[in-house]
Amino acid sequence: MTRRTDLKPVAVIDIGSNSVRLVVYEGATRAPTPLFNEKVLCGLGRTIATTGRLSADGMRRALRELRRFRALAEQMEVLRIEVIATAAAREAENGAEFIEQAERVLQQPIRVLTGTEEAELAALGVVSGIYRADGLGGDLGGGSLELIDVRDGAIAQAATLPLGGLRLMDASGGNLKKAREIVEAELAKIDWLSKGEGRDFYTIGGTWRALARLHMTQTNYPLSVMHNYRIEAAEALKFAALLDQQSQSSLAGIRDISSARRETVPYGALVLERLLRLVKPRAVVVSVLGIREGLLYSMLGEEERSKDxxxxxxxxxxxxxxxxxxxxxxxxxxxxxxxxxxxxxxxxxxxxxxxxxxxxxxxxxxxxxxxxxxxxxxxxxxxxxxxxxxxxxxxxxxxxxxxxxxxxxxxxxxxxxxxxxxxxxxxxxxxxxxxxxxxxxxxxxxxxxxxxxxxxxxxxxxxxxxxxxxxxxxxxxxxxxxxxxxxxxxxxxxxxxxxxxxxxx
Structure with a gap:
């Protein structure tokens, strides 16, 4: 397939609590084509719940990858680079120190998103990829969970909670029973979850995609495409409840879940299970588009956004x-x-x-x-x-x-x-x-x-x-x-x- 000569590459670097990722798109369009996509699970926010600080090893690994990402972007003659950082960098005691180092490596400023901005960009990702999206969405990262209510292509409400997979694992000391208590206490703070009843629930994030991939395999699904994969609510609840009881050793033999994701899967399943019980949606729908695509969508003009x-x-x-x-x-x-x-x-x-x-x-x-x-x-x-x-x-x-x-x-x-x-x-x-x-x-x-x-x-x-x-x-x-x-x-x-x-x- 030939590349378009009328477009200039744009890139998004996403510094998350668990992963650091570079995506280079062929151009800023309504249906952007990725030219390059690479992530590294650095675990920046692995110990933030107990120490309040970014992991030293995670920082070292992240800076190394950011140096590589900068070189790749230059080599690919990227016209514009947008760099965002999420929960871990925003909340850690040494987050500002890390961002300063990262900016020197990348030779450009980094936008540290607020919780609300993170939720809003996740919502725009859903809007950009789900035709006439209408429902509640959840973006589960390593450090936080963003919840959003999307109606008629617009954001009705949004919230952010400290329920990312790595953070839950750290805060609970690896105890799923304690993690459940944390999840229930945090979700109780959101008084609009019932607005999702009978509507779709859109899942965003690598941990939830891993759950969906496993469900595809278990049901011998005829397609391997993840985006817009749909699971009826009762089936999704049953599957999530089964997985949140699994130990690391029991998940070790499942090839559909990478070793890097394996440790957060029970926590992601736990969060999903509790949400489904509270929201009572009609179905779970996977969105592979999240804050990076939402950011790209926000860069488009009104005419381009309005395209099917x-x-x-x-x-x-x-x-x-x-x-x-x-x-x-x-x-x-x-x-x-x-x-x-x-x-x-x-x-x-x-x-x-x-x-x-x-x-x-x-x-x-x-x-x-x-x-x-x-x-x-x-x-x-x-x-x-x-x-x-x-x-x-x-x-x-x-x-x-x-x-x-x-x-x-x-x-x-x-x-x-x-x-x-x-x-x-x-x-x-x-x-x-x-x-x-x-x-x-x-x-x-x-x-x-x-x-x-x-x-x-x-x-x-x-x-x-x-x-x-x-x-x-x-x-x-x-x-x-x-x-x-x-x-x-x-x-x-x-x-x-x-x-x-x-x-x-």
Whole structure:
């Protein structure tokens, strides 16, 4: 995949209580593409609860990595670097001393976030990555827990609590019973948690992602994409309650949890369990976007922020990998006609997903024909998209698969069907068949489809190929259009010039 030449790299360095991370993005856009992502678990806040100070070893390791991050950013010609520090640096007695040293290493100022700012940026991360987010969110770090109420894309309320995994482990002396008492006492201070009842609860942070990854493995989930992974509340509560009873030795053999995360997993599960009991949400939804992405989102202008994140991401992918971005957009409008008049009805969300599928329908054009379907299926199913849930992602992947491979099924396409209902599968076949037919006439070139419209007339689906496109009519065009019409329970008719010609099998 080629890089965009019209963007300048921007970077975010996040100095957290547990990890220090550098993410370099291709540019500040609505659907930013990471060019580089590296973290080191330094454990800066490991002993802050008992000593009030940052770990000396953690400081040494963090400064070493920050020196490397600065060199990488210079090497990658990063236009702008934003450096933030969170709970540990904010609260430790020697936090200011560490920040001073870090600023000398990085040769630029560091923004030490307040608890409220940390919560607000976490909320913006959710807003940027979850389409029309509405629910409570929790960002669990090493030193603190940020709680946020997101409504209609805005932050209603926010709070920060000293319930990070490392801090809990330190404050409780490694005793989960004592940790539970600490968690319950702190959560009792927040009087608006009940506002999350019946809504989604968005989880942010590495420890909670580790829990979700383990749940994926345990349930043999057909996708490995973490963002927007959804667990019904009762199941999430049961799973968290099981994990918060586990010892370090019992977790040691689980490969899905890294050794660096293993020690904080029971504490993260404990916090999640207590929150679920208090909030009573309908489901837990994983957001891989947090304060770093929230910071990047805050840098965007109003016009860029207002863009649909899924359509922005699919447009960007089409620009990089398709033969024509203009043709991809023309497909959106050409297929609109299938769902007008007597055609099948669709909701605004179904239309949005159809347009997204049109945009990514040609991203595997350069692959060998025998593998085009499987490649496009995998690229879309595991693509770096936000703003789409997993059933929507499955629809997109199945649609581009049918566009390239027809109705042939393989093992992975069958597994993806577990995420959607029969109506969604049929809709994917309809859109896939439409794309197969359209590309036979357009050849992926812009300007053809707007002049070769499809219309419904009674029980007929008519495709008009006027001059100068009449000579594009052929056996395969007729056959593919007949397949599309059949899926719509229509008679397929190709109108060449002024004459009608029945689509032959």
């Amino acid at each position: 994140p899924l359509i922005a991401a699919c447009s960007d992918l089409a620009r990089r990998r398709s033969r024509s971005l203009d043709n991809a957009f023309e497909l959106c409008f050409w297929t609109d006609a299938l769902f007008r008049g007597s055609g099948p009805k669709e909701t605004p969300e179904q239309k949005r997903l159809r347009h997204a599928a049109c945009l990514v329908s040609d991203i595997s054009w350069a692959a060998h024909p025998d593998y085009r379907g499987a490649q496009s299926l995998n690229l879309v199913a595991h693509g770096n998209f936000v703003g789409v849930d997993h059933p929507g992602r499955a629809f997109l992947a199945l649609t581009v698969y049918y566009r390239n491979a027809g109705v042939i099924k393989d093992e992975f396409s069958q597994k993806l069907m577990e995420l959607v209902d029969k109506e969604t599968v049929k809709r994917a076949r309809i859109v896939g068949a439409a794309l197969r037919a359209a590309y036979m006439v357009s050849g992926a070139l812009p300007g053809v489809l707007p002049n070769t419209p499809v219309t419904h007339e009674g029980n007929r689906l008519i495709w008009t190929l006027p001059e100068p496109y009449a000579k594009l009519e052929g056996e395969r065009v007729e056959r593919r259009f007949k397949e599309l019409a059949g899926l719509l329970d229509r008679e397929g008719v190709v109108q060449v010039g002024s004459a009608y010609q029945l689509a032959a099998g």
